[in-house]
Amino acid sequence: MSFRITYSVLEADLSALHAQFDEALAAVRSTLGGELPSWLGGEAFRSGDLLQSRNPARPDELLVSVHRTPVAEVDRVVRVAREAQRGWGATPWQERVRILRRAADLISERRMELSARMTLEVGKSRLESLGDVEESADLLRYYAGQLEQAEGYSRPMARLSPNEETRSVLRPYGVFVIISPFNFPLALAAGMSGGALLGGNSVILKPSEETPWCAEGLYQALVDAGLPPGVFQVAHGEGEAVGAALVRHPGIDGVSFTGSKAVGMELHRRMSTGRVRPCLLELGGKNPAIVCRDADLEAAIEGCFRSAFGMSGQKCSALSRIYVHESLYNAFTDGLAAKARDARVGDPSLASVFTGPVINAAAVKRFERAVDEARQDGAVIAGGGRPRLEAALEEGHFVEPTVVALSHGHRLMRDELFLPFVGVTRFSTLDEALLRANDCDYGLTAGIFSRDAEDVERFMAQAEAGVLYANRRTGATTGAWPGVQSFCGWKGSGGSGKGGCGPYYVAQFMREQAQTRMG
Numbered sequence: 001m002s003f004r005i006t007y008s009v010l011e012a013d014l015s016a017l018h019a020q021f022d023e024a025l026a027a028v029r030s031t032l033g034g035e036l037p038s039w040l041g042g043e044a045f046r047s048g049d050l051l052q053s054r055n056p057a058r059p060d061e062l063l064v065s066v067h068r069t070p071v072a073e074v075d076r077v078v079r080v081a082r083e084a085q086r087g088w089g090a091t092p093w094q095e096r097v098r099i100l101r102r103a104a105d106l107i108s109e110r111r112m113e114l115s116a117r118m119t120l121e122v123g124k125s126r127l128e129s130l131g132d133v134e135e136s137a138d139l140l141r142y143y144a145g146q147l148e149q150a151e152g153y154s155r156p157m158a159r160l161s162p163n164e165e166t167r168s169v170l171r172p173y174g175v176f177v178i179i180s181p182f183n184f185p186l187a188l189a190a191g192m193s194g195g196a197l198l199g200g201n202s203v204i205l206k207p208s209e210e211t212p213w214c215a216e217g218l219y220q221a222l223v224d225a226g227l228p229p230g231v232f233q234v235a236h237g238e239g240e241a242v243g244a245a246l247v248r249h250p251g252i253d254g255v256s257f258t259g260s261k262a263v264g265m266e267l268h269r270r271m272s273t274g275r276v277r278p279c280l281l282e283l284g285g286k287n288p289a290i291v292c293r294d295a296d297l298e299a300a301i302e303g304c305f306r307s308a309f310g311m312s313g314q315k316c317s318a319l320s321r322i323y324v325h326e327s328l329y330n331a332f333t334d335g336l337a338a339k340a341r342d343a344r345v346g347d348p349s350l351a352s353v354f355t356g357p358v359i360n361a362a363a364v365k366r367f368e369r370a371v372d373e374a375r376q377d378g379a380v381i382a383g384g385g386r387p388r389l390e391a392a393l394e395e396g397h398f399v400e401p402t403v404v405a406l407s408h409g410h411r412l413m414r415d416e417l418f419l420p421f422v423g424v425t426r427f428s429t430l431d432e433a434l435l436r437a438n439d440c441d442y443g444l445t446a447g448i449f450s451r452d453a454e455d456v457e458r459f460m461a462q463a464e465a466g467v468l469y470a471n472r473r474t475g476a477t478t479g480a481w482p483g484v485q486s487f488c489g490w491k492g493s494g495g496s497g498k499g500g501c502g503p504y505y506v507a508q509f510m511r512e513q514a515q516t517r518m519g
Contacts, residue, residue: 014127018351021126024112025349028120033062036212038069038236039219041080042229045069051236053213056123056357057347057396063120066212069235071245077204077233078251081175084230085202089172093152096198097144103225104140107133107190107217114186114217116349121213122185123356123397125348128311136190136218143194146506153510163519170510172200173278174253177246179206179239179267181258182359183314185214192256192280193218193232199509201254202231206243210359212236239263247271254278254509258316261416261441280508284316284416285444288437289476290459291332292430293325295449296471301335303449303476304422309343309401310475312358313420317445317467317478321413322424323433329426333405336424337382340401345387355420357397367399367419370412379404381424408436416442430455438464445469447476 037044049068055061069077088096107114115129124132147153153170160166176196180189185208193203207215219234235242239259247255247270254277257267261283271279289307291300307319324332348356358364371384383402399420406413406423413423427433437446446465450456456470469477 014351017130018126020112021116021130021351025116025119028113028116032064034064036064036066036216038067039232039234040069040073040077041233042223045073047073051209051212051238053121053211055120055396056359057120057349057393057398059361059395059397061120063117064213066236068237069242071241074235074242074245074249077235078175078246078249080230081202081204081233082251084228085172085174085200088197088202088228088231089174089200091200093147093198093200096200097148099222099226100140100144100194100198103221103227104137104144106221106224107137107140107186110217110221111137114214117213117217118185118211119349119356121211122182123348123359124311125353125356126351128348132184132187135184135187139187139191140194143191143198143506146503147198150507153507157514164516165519166514166516169513169515170199170507171513173509173511174201175204175251176201176254176256176509177204177206177243177252179243179247179255179257179259180208180215182208182210183311183316184258185211186218188258189215189218192258193222195506196254196256196509197222197227197232198506201509203233204246204252205232205234206239206246207234207236209236209238250274252277254280256280256509258282260284278508282316282444284418284442285318285465285477286321286414286416286440286442287317287319287445287447287465287477288321288323288440289319289447289449290427290430290433290437291322291324291328292433292448292450292452292455293327294451295325295328296451297328297331297335299471299473300449300476301332301339303447303471303473304336305339305343306474307447307476307478308422309340309355309420310478312355312399313401313422314358314363314418315478318418319447319475319477320417320422321437321440322422322476323408323427323436324424325433326426326428329424333381333403333424336422337403340382340403343401345398345400346389347393355401358399358419360397363419364397364399366417367402367421370417370419370421371402374402374404374406374412377406377410379406379423381405383420408439414440430458434459434462438462445477447472449476 050065111133118129157166178192264281264283271277345355381403383400401420443465445467447469448459
């Protein structure tokens with residue numbers, strides 16, 4: 001199947017792809033209930049303390065049990081990583097590129113199995129899962145290309161005398177801890193890990209406790225590609241336990257984290273204590289879209305719908321605030337509400353389902369609290385409940401795509417919810433809309449719908465977000481892809497979002513050294 005799956009797919013004949021996915025899904029289901037180790041020092045580690053991964057669409061379905069890494073093992077894990085890094089950091093950059101490209105090819109070869117696992121473990125639709133897996137491979141290829149184009153980040157500098165040679169060289173920091181989230185369990189884990197590995201660092205991956213099965217696929221691809229033992233380790237467990245112990249360890253040279261602002265800021269404080277160490281953070285978003293008076297109404301409704309409710313709103317780049325010109329407000333909200341009501345919610349492994357479950361029971365409770373708060377203000381336009389589903393899915397973590405009408409200053413228009421929940425309010429001038437769009441602690445993504453080229457350029461010049469979109473029917477605030485668009489953030493969103501799609505990402509995992517040789 002040669003058709004390329006990205007997050008921009010709207011219409012295409014995907015019948016062959018769906019047939020392949022169904023076959024892979026059946027094969028993956030036949031393996032449910034097994035056990036997986038943590039991977040420490042190139043060997044399987046079985047602690048006996050099991051973390052269970054369950055299907056959020058069917059919480060009674062056990063997918064896999066994974067052996068946690070005890071906090072007592074952290075010192076050994078870090079020691080192994082430091083020893084392995086010496087050899088890996090001295091490995092010619094061309095060999096590092098070769099191994100990471102081979103890993104990317106293996107991920108591509110295994111994409112159906114990996115995507116089927118992801119749909120069961122995360123609750124993504126099959127196209128979202130396939131997009132995640134393809135992005136993982138493309139991130140590794142893109143970063144390998146960065147290192148190759150920069151010739152290993154070694155460049156000659158000016159000479160002060162004829163008999164000297166001076167170079168600027170980027171060298172690895174040492175050991176990086178990578179803490180990846182549940183929502184892009186392969187793309188973000190691969191992206192952050194790949195950047196660190198290509199830079200010559202060793203990596204200790206602490207994947208989300210919600211998605212340990214997906215992390216297994218990344219580990220196997222890297223090992224099968226020829227990565228030396230100990231260079232990449234996988235420590236399973238909760239962030240409060242093994243994750244915190246890793247970050248506290250003095251032998252760690254850097255951290256890359258995607259997750260909540262509160263956790264990220266605590267990591268930043270800790271990594272700045274004693275000595276300054278790199279802390280690459282992407283901390284979420286409360287992303288706005290502006291719908292102007294001359295917008296293509298149909299495109300605006302479609303783009304906002306797809307961005308707000310794709311993957312049940314569980315993307316840092318998802319749309320959660322919409323500012324609509326007063327002349328279009330009623331028509332827009334009516335159209336968006338109708339699409340929300342018509343969206344098929346259910347088992348994400350089915351090709352016909354658009355919105356799957358949220359990740360866990362805590363997310364359901366967060367949704368219910370938000371809806372109760374919106375209802376008190378008489379603001380719910382569509383959704384706000386639990387969908388009626390077949391008996392097999394009744395215990396699943398499903399909620400309805402929800403549209404609410406709120407004032408700009410309302411808490412639900414300011415706090416990140418990570419849910420299929422979008423607030424809509426009206427504006428009268430573009431100046432007012434831009435002011436409100438920028439009035440937020442986050443600044444990850446933002447979009448605009450307008451036929452006026454000057455208004456679009458004003459938005460591009462004045463919107464305070466790391467990623468900007470105009471007239472994007474396939475997703476008002478979502479859709480970055482490695483090599484096509486950088487993905488970064490302002491304000492509380494951090495600066496290396498989505499595993500880092502930008503052209504300067506690998507260099508962030510390295511430090512500069514000046515070298516002068518006298519002839």
